[in-house]
Amino acid sequence: MERDLGTFERMLGDSADLVRLVRSPVFSAEEQLAALDALLAKAGISGLAANFVKLAARNRRLFALPDMIRAFRALLAEKRGEATAEVVSAVALSDAHVAALKDALAASTGKTVNISARVDPALIGGLVVKVGSRMIDTSLRTKLNSLKFAMKEVG
Known part of the structure; x- marks a missing residue:
C-alpha cells in the first residue's frame, strides 16, 4: 500500500x-x-x-x-520508529554530510532519521533543520539578520 x-x-x-x-x-x-x-x-x-x-x-x-x-x-513512520528531517542548505549536501547529519539526528532523537533535503541559495551558508516541531537554524542569513537587528537597537 x-x-x-x-x-x-x-x-x-x-x-x-x-x-x-x-x-x-x-x-x-x-x-x-x-x-x-x-x-x-x-x-x-x-x-x-x-x-x-x-x-x-x-x-x-x-x-x-x-x-x-x-x-x-x-503514522507509518511513527510506528516504525522513524522520523523525517527537512533540511535546507545553501548548497547541495554531499553523501558524507547527509550520513553525518543522519547519525547526529538519530543520536539526538533516538529514531531512524530520513533526510528530505532541498537547496536555498538565499541562506548564504549553514543549515536549517526541522524534525517534528523542533527547528535548528544555523544559517548565515539568520545570523546576519540577528546582527542587523541588534545593531539597530544600539544605534
Whole structure:
C-alpha cells in the first residue's frame, strides 16, 4: 500500500492535469472515478491503495488525498520508529554530510532519521533543520539578520 500511494503521489507531482482533476469541483464524482480507474490500472496500482483512492473520489474528497497520504506516512513512520528531517542548505549536501547529519539526528532523537533535503541559495551558508516541531537554524542569513537587528537597537 505504501509503495502504491507513493506512486500515486509522484503521479500527482508530475501531472498538472491530474492535480486539476483531483482539485477541481467541476468534474463529477463519476468522471473523477472513471478517470482515476483508468490511471490507477495503467500505473499498476491495485488492491487497498486503489480502493482508498476510489473511495475518496466517490465521497468527493480527492482534494484532501495528498494530505491523507502524508498523514498515513507519518503514522507509518511513527510506528516504525522513524522520523523525517527537512533540511535546507545553501548548497547541495554531499553523501558524507547527509550520513553525518543522519547519525547526529538519530543520536539526538533516538529514531531512524530520513533526510528530505532541498537547496536555498538565499541562506548564504549553514543549515536549517526541522524534525517534528523542533527547528535548528544555523544559517548565515539568520545570523546576519540577528546582527542587523541588534545593531539597530544600539544605534
